Amino acid sequence: MHQRPTLAVWKFASCDGCQLTILNCETELLAIADRVDIRWFPEATSTMIPGPVDVSFVEGSVTTDHDVERIHEIRSQSGLLITIGACATGGGVQALRNGVDTGDVIKTVYADPHYISTLDTSTPIASHVPVDIELQGCPIDKGQLLETIAALLSGRPPRLPQSSVCLECKAAAQTCVMVAGATPCLGPLTMAGCGALCPVVGRGCYGCFGPMENPNPAPLVSRFEQLGMSHGQRTRFLRSVCDLAGQPSPTTGSAHE
Amino acid sequence: MTIEVPILARVEGEGALHLTVNRGVVERADLRIYEPPRFFEAFLRGRGFEEPIDLTARICGICPVAYQMSATHALERACGAEIPESIRQLRRLLYCGEWIESHTLHIGFLHAPDFLGYPSGIAIAKDHPDLIRSILSLKQTGNEIMTVLGGRSVNPVNVRVGGFYRLPDADQLERLATTLDAVRPQAIDLVEWAATFDFPDYEREYVFVSLRHSHDYPFSEGRIVSSAGLDIDVRDYETVIDEFQVSHSTAKHARLHGAGDGELFVGPLARYALNHDRLPIPIRELAAKVGLPQVVRNPFKSILVRGIETVYAIDEAIRILGSYTAPERPAVEVSARPSTGWAATEAPRGTLYHRYRIDDDGLIAEANIIPPTAQNQPAIEADLRTVATENLGLARDDLVALCEQTIRNYDPCISCATHFLKVDIHESDGRRPLSDFAID
Structure with a gap:
């Protein structure tokens, strides 16, 4: 990698919250800007230099034909491709419409549906091109982002969590909200990284960091049933900002690492 | 004939601008939002x-x-919940955090570069590191308020129907108050710095729309009022406003019923014009000191009004923290009932x-959700037609920069409604555009 690696930040269907997390590195932002060469980051700068870059950060999910073409082009121009956030790594909250008739969905929101062009599904970047590093979270965690940038600059792999939110509760000496308070919690299925934010404020984790590696939903779902959650409540809880139901999305099979 | 400028930076969302020029007049300015x-x-x-x-x-x-x-x-309105004053105050504090964070991001990183001729806030920092550090510390203060009240600044986790999941600790609030006191002078410096910018000489008669509350500068409560005399309960907003689609945008537009073309203007200029008397005296004095009248009709000066609102939000946060008494419980119980509820708040x-x-x-x-940018799109397009027509003599790059700045005046939240902006300029009569334009 060059002395100052070149960097691009791309947006697909998303809310900009993960790009904002880059700008929220308030105390580190200027130091980072000195160490990397930002070629493409329209959210932050009107200097735009097309062409190959060492590292691309990609926010957002793929929801249009044009975006399918665009992600392949970005992949071919990028050394490392790092997806940031729940949309890019999992399809995002907008994947809630997957499996629903898109025509009906469009009609709900738009009076003149023929102006709107969209795919039937919202899919993660890895369903379309190989991804080198994934940062989960809605939004991503600033600490993980800084660790990833620091790792890139020193030429080592980033140290990212692999465990569930449960481990973060234990590390924070946080009493389990489900064991002690019978509050349904998705912590056992959810990738660590937030620092157990929801249990700390006394609510159950709602899974916004997406699934941990190899989650096992079945025992947790029976526990939810014992806690009195209806089928509808369980389904909505598991499929919210992220999908923790363990159903592979229709095109995930085409991912190639 | 087409002129393309690939991308508008420093806004949020994806779109393009399409200008149609006929005999020296910009006939159409379509803000094409193609954010999926x-x-x-x-x-x-x-x-x-x-x-x-x-x-x-x-x-x-x-x-x-x-x-x-x-x-x-x-x-809560749908469910008939009554929210105690102490929770209301904490919600205002949370909203202060978002205004401080969002306004300082826009002032320092999205809008100021236009006035100073830089591509970005980061580029400004190369020449003026202390200035940008000061803006970053203000922005950080906004984020800290949201983190203390909301658990995190982007997508807070601590807000629920009826109040909060958990109340903030007293020592956290004390630390916030200390930080706010420390950054307040920097916010005033920021306003005074922005007041030194060279503002394009441009004004229009807008129909300003915002909330107006019985005694507070508005965040989440009040009636919807306009500079044209509208004064209604929020429940009636959909009876006076139409959302409509245009073929060039995935974001809906909105217009008011009644006179004229229904164009309206929401945001800092509107809030300030309609609630100037709700601002505390020191804030009004600061506005006067930097040359702002009670009604500001130059949208390029929105950067100054954002600065004024930032100082207001800091003072309001300090006031809330100074008089805070913890609610008995973090939230009131709210049960669902079959009903309809509506609310408007000031993003x-x-x-x-x-x-x-x-x-x-x-x-x-x-x-049903009507975001601010939907309401502002017709006004943005009208500004673009006027600004571009008045400045067709400029070199292409300068004209495009001015158009982009005109859009940024509104701090458009285009994910609520765009991200990159491609500027096409067409001649509707088939003639070549003015020779100043570079043609591809």
């Missing part, structure tokens, strides 16, 4: 009645608090309206 639609209003149907708070926060990473506040107020970039209908099973049967 995400269909929130569709997938909210059938969700639990409390879920819009966390789901709609994801519409905009820059103003999640606005979405959470509009949602929770609408749902940093303007009025954000939500309406929800809850069914017999406590699920969302219908949702």
Whole structure:
């Protein structure tokens, strides 16, 4: 990698919250800007230099034909491709419409549906091109982002969590909200990284960091049933900002690492 | 004949600008938003009645608090909940955090570069590191308020129907107060610095629309009023405003019924014009000191009004912290009932309206969201037509920069409605554009 690696930040269907997390590195932002060469980051700068870059950060999910073409082009121009956030790594909250008739969905929101062009599904970047590093979270965690940038600059792999939110509760000496308070919690299925934010404020984790590696939903779902959650409540809880139901999305099979 | 400028930076969302020029007049300025639609209003149907708070926060990473506040107020109205004053004050404090964060981001990183001729806030920092550090510390203060009250600044986790999941600790609030006192002078310096900019000489007679509250500068409560005499309960907003589609945009537009073309203007200039008397005297004095009249009609000066609102939000946060008494409980109990509720709150970039209908099973049967940028799009396009027509003699790069700056005046939240802007300029009569334009 060059002395100052070149960097691009791309947006697909998303809310900009993960790009904002880059700008929220308030105390580190200027130091980072000195160490990397930002070629493409329209959210932050009107200097735009097309062409190959060492590292691309990609926010957002793929929801249009044009975006399918665009992600392949970005992949071919990028050394490392790092997806940031729940949309890019999992399809995002907008994947809630997957499996629903898109025509009906469009009609709900738009009076003149023929102006709107969209795919039937919202899919993660890895369903379309190989991804080198994934940062989960809605939004991503600033600490993980800084660790990833620091790792890139020193030429080592980033140290990212692999465990569930449960481990973060234990590390924070946080009493389990489900064991002690019978509050349904998705912590056992959810990738660590937030620092157990929801249990700390006394609510159950709602899974916004997406699934941990190899989650096992079945025992947790029976526990939810014992806690009195209806089928509808369980389904909505598991499929919210992220999908923790363990159903592979229709095109995930085409991912190639 | 086409001129393309690939991308507008320093706004939020994806779009393009298409200008049609006929005999030296810009006939059309279409802000083409092609940000892919995400269909929130569709997938909210059938969700639990409390879920819009966390789901709609994801519409905009820059103003999640606005979405959470509009949602929770609408749902509480539907369910008939009464919210204690102490919780109301904490919600105002949370909203202060978002205004400080969003306004300082826009002032320092999105808008100031236009006035100073830099590509970015980071580039400004190369020449003026202390200035940008100061802006970053203000922005950080806004984020700290949201973190203390909301658990995190982007997509807070601590807001619920009825109040909060957990109340902040006293020592956290004390630290916030100390930080706010420390950064307040920097916010005033920021306003005075922005007042030294060279502002384009441009004014228009806008129809300003915002909330107006009986005694406070508005965040989440009040009636909807306009500079044209509108004064209605929020529940009647959909009877005076139409959302409509245009073929060039995935974001809906909105217009007011009645006289003229229905164009309206929401955001800092509107709030300031309609609520100047609700600002504390020191804030009004600061505005006067930097040359702002009670009504500002030059949208390029919105950067100054954002600065004024930043100082206001800091002072309001200090006031709330100084008189804070903890609520008995973090939230009041709220049960779903079949009903409809509506609310409007003041997102940093303007009025954000939500309406929800809850069914017999406590699920969302219908949702309607009117974001600020939808309401501002006709005004943005009208500004672009006027500004571009008056400046067709400029060199192409300068004209495009001025058009982009005109759009940024509105701090458009284009994920709520764009990200990159491609500028096409067409001649409707088939003639070649003015020779100053570079042609590809």
